[in-house]
Amino acid sequence: MTQQAQQNQPGTAHTFQVDLRGLVDLLSHHLYSSPRVYLRELLQNAVDAITARQAVQPGAPARITVRTGGALTITDTGIGLSEADVHSFLATIGRSSKRAAEGELEAARGDFIGQFGIGLLACFVVADEITVLSRHAATPGAPAVEWRGRSDGSYTIRTLPADAKPEPGTTVTLTPRPDAAQWTAPDQVTELARHYGGLLRHEVTVVGPRGEETRVNDTPPWERKHGSPLARREALAEHCRATFGFTPLDTIDLDLPVAGLRGVAYVLPTAVSPSERAGHRVHLKGMLLSDRATELLPEWAFFVRCVVDSTSLRPTASREALYEDETLAGIRDALGARIRDWLTGLAASDPDLLHRFIDSHHLAVKALARYDDELLRMLLPWLPFETTDGNVTLEEFARTHRTVLVTRSVEEFRQVAPIAAAAGLGVVNGGYTYDRDLVHRLPEIRPGTSVSDLDPATVTAHLDSVDPSAELAAAGFLAVAREVIGGYDCDVVLRTFQPVTAPALLLDNREARHERTRADLAGSSDGLWADILGSLRAETPRAQLVLNHLNPLVRRATTITERGLAVTTAEALYGQALLMSRRPLRAAESALLNRAFIGLLTHAMHESHESAEEA
Template sequence: MSSTNNAPGAHTFQVDLRGLVDLLSHHLYSSPRVYLRELMQNAVDAISARQALDPAAPATITIKAGAEFSVTDSGVGLSEADVHTFLATIGRSSKRTADGGLDGSGLAQARGDFIGQFGIGLLACFVVADEITVVSRSAKTPDAPVIEWRGGSDGRYTITTLPASAKPEPGTTVTLRPRADAAEWTTPGRVLELARHYGSLLRHQVTVVDGGGVEIPVNPSPAPWAASHGSPLARREALTAYCRSTFDFTPLDSIELDLPLVGLRGVAYVLPDAVPPSRQAGHRVHLKGMLVSDTAPELLPDWAFFVRCVVDADSLRPTASREGLYADETLAAVRDALGARIRDWLTGLSASDPALLHRFIGAHHLAVKSLARHDDELLRMLLPWLPFETTDGNVTLDEFARAHPVVLVARTVEEFRQVAPIAAAAGLGVVNGGYTYDRDLVHRLPEIRPGSSVADLDPGTVTAHLDAVSPDAELAAAAFLAVAREVVGRFDCDVVLRTFHPASAPALLLDNREARHERNRAQLADEADGLWADILGSLRSEVPRAQLVLNHLNPLVRRAAGIGHRELAVTAVEALYGQALLLTRRPLKSSESALLNRSFISLLDHAMLGHESAAPHEES
């Protein structure tokens, strides 16, 4: 199809209709199943247009499944001019003005009444069939003729005028005979499934007629938030039942959503179990009752991953394929408003239902912590309720701060594991800040609880709370300590002798991530050469070495301090260092693993030699 403009050098595009139909019908949509949604959507728009002319007009959609599939609506119908303009022109909007006329330029104006665009939507039928038949009678004039349009996937179409008996009442019937490779999509069972999936919230009566002529209603009752209920309890039970049937879980609570400015109503269901924040949300979005998306992650802020929504809106815009939402200012405003509604529910729980709040936080404390970092109101309301891992166990931050005027925060889980037993015995209050958001939130505690003091934990802080040994004990262990410093010095570690509880702990390794990074950098610098070695050397910084703290209260350490045999002393130090390494629960380097194996074998060897020397000799 082409033509030439009268202006010199001006030409029109050459359009291959078969190729365009193939492109739109096979690549615009994600699955063949959308053909039924597009036909139902066109039917709904036609009914809306007729009710604009006559509010008392019937509003029915009948879907006949089987080898010959059809969708019949009681809508406004099409005249012959309409058929030429909108069924034969791809991309032209079939929106109608208030008086029932077709308005090809008023897409934005008509969006409040209609869902889609007939000219493109009809192409979805070519996914399952090679020919579409449309029989329509306009409601605009009493004696309007019945028009039959037959269109093929090759881009050709015919128009025929039929006798009035072919369609006595206004409306449209779209008929198609599926190809053999797509017949499964028009079977009665599949059609009923798809009709319920897409049209369960439609505001017009939708019926599926199976092969035996049995009529099955698709949407016999309105959405639970739009229906009348006998009591608040009955309403809550209806909302919960809808969640179970739609999402297959029983919610912790139901948050009703209502944004009149965009005609949005629905429910946000609070998940009963924790989910990873990275899991894609499964929100169901309906536009004027028609399901557009059953994922729609853009509907809510990222932090609200603990709810699943089902909403029906009037003013959101679908994408060209009607399988998602168009990202515009309206969607952004809706997202912010829905986020505010969920936040209000969350902050109100502390006063209205503390028991529910505890259950919610038990399942979704990560989500709350994520939100509280950027929401001062929520932080003040919920920070006292949030659980943290501490040296006093899993307790709320408010409870922990009452017991410890100075709250120390370990930067990593490894550091917390290192010091927790010793710090608890020494009366230090340490919070594990290694989990997501925890360190940031703990440092904001003084904003919520004036007078509280928060500081990052430093290994030196723990060392300062360990008791020094007497000079005599230090002198008696001097030879062993010298061997120990020589052995662990190879790992950039110092050795000190202290007393601390619990006495069952023979040794404690105090280290931090920055110190380990510095040692790794120095090792790389030593092994590198040329420019890379100079670069790594320029990054050198003074970082405290790790400390192996030996517990003089431990009987094993006291016996080791008196060892006079150098080889056995070396083995004892390696074993103590290896055990302290294991208690940190961090990955071991190859040299550290070799040390553990060597110390185990050496100790086993010493034990066996000692047993043999102590055994009595047999008489000859």
């Protein structure tokens, strides 16, 4: 008997030519993120079957019905399978019924969602047995064919009378395993069907155990007709709340006809961290591909969440992410340009909305403005910066200060801000992401404004020298202070400056900090590495502790003659200046603060005790 004749015998058993259990393990533990994808694969196969039928029979019905309760079935009105198709496509791992074995389906190839021919096998992740009952639509009076496969790798094929499947199409039945019953529970199936198939163009209905029907898909809100722009806006806002859980600040239509992409971007109403790359929902021909597609937009566009449907993007093998290729890169750039156009348009069309947007997302605008000259010219004057005049825009700040000084770090700004403000210097904190680069581009937008990096010498120039007699009177205390504080790579000087309430100022620069870091590493290392670090020692300016002679506490401190108290006072002044700079403390500096506090407390208690005894 020939092989074909053997295959035609009802109930004849056959075996896959692979280790199916191993393949199912591969699918469930390495390819797919969760067993729940089984329903996506079933829906995907059903949609492609309908697409194939409509390619050869325009106007053919397009329905997908999922029935729950006990076994799970999914029925489509698609092209169906002939007996030869069953042998070719269900008995050969990796082959797809969408490979256009029939020439008339070739034209419809681009409309198929699936590309890998392993969808049905994914169902073995939740079931030990799968039954496929199908009847081919292109052959009038064609018999029905039943394929029954088991997870042990065996399958049977039976040819049944046509009335076993009255209508063309396919019904897939899963017998779930007990340990996977949660994935085929009625409520779970309805949720999964809505999650994956909510934007499918064909009717998808879930029928519950008691016959109740739930339509799980609908036309996307951006494609529906609305009575007014306000009604459309509210419909999109409701879709955003249902999808992402927030009410958008605004919506941006995304329409790229060349790429076959439509959708909407929802602008977040509150600030988020740039590192928080929450994903976007990407549908491929209506089927959800991923709800965590971080690669869809440029990195700077972290202030929106998108829902898009595309016909041109390519999925990875798991169909849970986007394949990085030239198409994705082009779409990413085009979507970035669309969001940028929306942003620039706000300046002219809705300044109030622009203000609200910048209040929440100025960091994103700064990131984009660094590389976009047009956006820089339009939006830089609106962006807030931390300055010695408070949090103000550069436009406002430049009106008061023709010369704008910018620090290289947050630490430098906090060191000099009180003194610079009192001296009338205009300083911008350039330590935050993008700020320093943007401030240096201010002259391009506002000619006549000068911008330069802040040099400690600039601040020092605004510190007045003290009277020589006062310097001489304080010589004893200064000598002790220089001896004690010098151990922390810091010099001590006496000056007068505003505000009077500031007893001391710590002037430090990056070179000095780098040198201290190198010295700390060298001290904690040994052997060759310590020698290498030692050879890198640089002759750089040391930090300076500037004592303010206008401050009453400092004037009193300079009269101290008792060495122990002078040491404690010098350490306390240095510690207070350290805290004002808000930079991280080294272990030795933390110990100094603790020692100075205890020393001053001990001295105060001793003085109080002596006064009590004298009384």
